[in-house]
Amino acid sequence: MVDTPALGAGTRKGMEVRVLSPAPFDSTHGLRPLDSSLISLQSSMTSPLHFIYTLLLILIFLILLTFFYSLVRAISWVPMWSKDLVRVLNLAQIKPGQKFYDLGCGDGKMVLAAAKAGAQAEGFEISVLPYLIAKIRQLVSKEKIKIRFKDFWLVDLSQADVIFFFLIPRIYPKLKNKLSKELKPGTKVIAYLWPIPDWEPVQIDKVLNRPTIYLYQIK
Numbered sequence: 001m002v003d004t005p006a007l008g009a010g011t012r013k014g015m016e017v018r019v020l021s022p023a024p025f026d027s028t029h030g031l032r033p034l035d036s037s038l039i040s041l042q043s044s045m046t047s048p049l050h051f052i053y054t055l056l057l058i059l060i061f062l063i064l065l066t067f068f069y070s071l072v073r074a075i076s077w078v079p080m081w082s083k084d085l086v087r088v089l090n091l092a093q094i095k096p097g098q099k100f101y102d103l104g105c106g107d108g109k110m111v112l113a114a115a116k117a118g119a120q121a122e123g124f125e126i127s128v129l130p131y132l133i134a135k136i137r138q139l140v141s142k143e144k145i146k147i148r149f150k151d152f153w154l155v156d157l158s159q160a161d162v163i164f165f166f167l168i169p170r171i172y173p174k175l176k177n178k179l180s181k182e183l184k185p186g187t188k189v190i191a192y193l194w195p196i197p198d199w200e201p202v203q204i205d206k207v208l209n210r211p212t213i214y215l216y217q218i219k
């Protein structure tokens with residue numbers, strides 16, 4: 001037996017054809033069932049709860065998307081040890097007003113520490129979750145820091161006095177190229193955990209069971 005939306009009934013090539021009549025007309029609201037279910041769907045979509053669910057889903061999607069994107073562009077978010085902030089500052093020897101950049105600033109704690117040490121500190125981040133945390137850090141802090149949702153490959157580094165990064169050796173050849181082209185002589189480059197191949201560090205900070213930190217200076 002086959003239901004068809006056509007009006008009327010009969011048999012077609014031995015099959016019984018039963019025909020559905022049009023949906024009954026709702027005289028109270030002047031609506032057919034399809035119309036009213038569309039309206040209830042519409043109203044559930046505009047309810048505050050549905051709105052919050054949709055926002056949350058979009059946020060989770062963006063967090064995952066940018067997590068994998070940062071992995072492709074360099075490395076995903078792995079925060080440095082808070083205990084190591086002071087080690088980086090000791091190597092950087094920041095003078096008041098110097099420009100400090102963190103390439104892939106994560107939750108922004110190194111940027112904030114540099115600002116507290118007197119730098120004009122700026123961090124670049126492309127992963128939504130650490131970026132939001134860094135932004136909250138920026139909002140609750142009294143220090144003036146800049147946290148930008150920006151791919152550091154697209155940033156002009158020529159004004160920097162100190163560059164810090166905790167990135168991955170896979171991208172070092174391209175990064176070395178960018179640093180050599182853009183940084184002015186005297187700029188300090190601080191690499192967390194992995195040394196830059198073929199560059200001679202001016203200082204190495206080694207601590208047992210902690211990541212080694214390397215200081216370079218552009219000639």
Ligand SMILES: C[S@@+](CC[C@H](N)C(=O)[O-])C[C@H]1O[C@@H](n2cnc3c(N)ncnc32)[C@H](O)[C@@H]1O
Pocket residue numbers: 070071073074075076077078079080102103104105106107108110124125126127130150151152153165166167
């Ligand atoms: C290993 S984490 C280090 C975070 C922070 N610097 C710290 O030391 O705690 C590297 C960060 O770089 C970010 N990142 C990777 N590629 C990037 C790019 N091209 N532009 C901006 N940020 C990037 C990642 O999202 C991640 O948060």
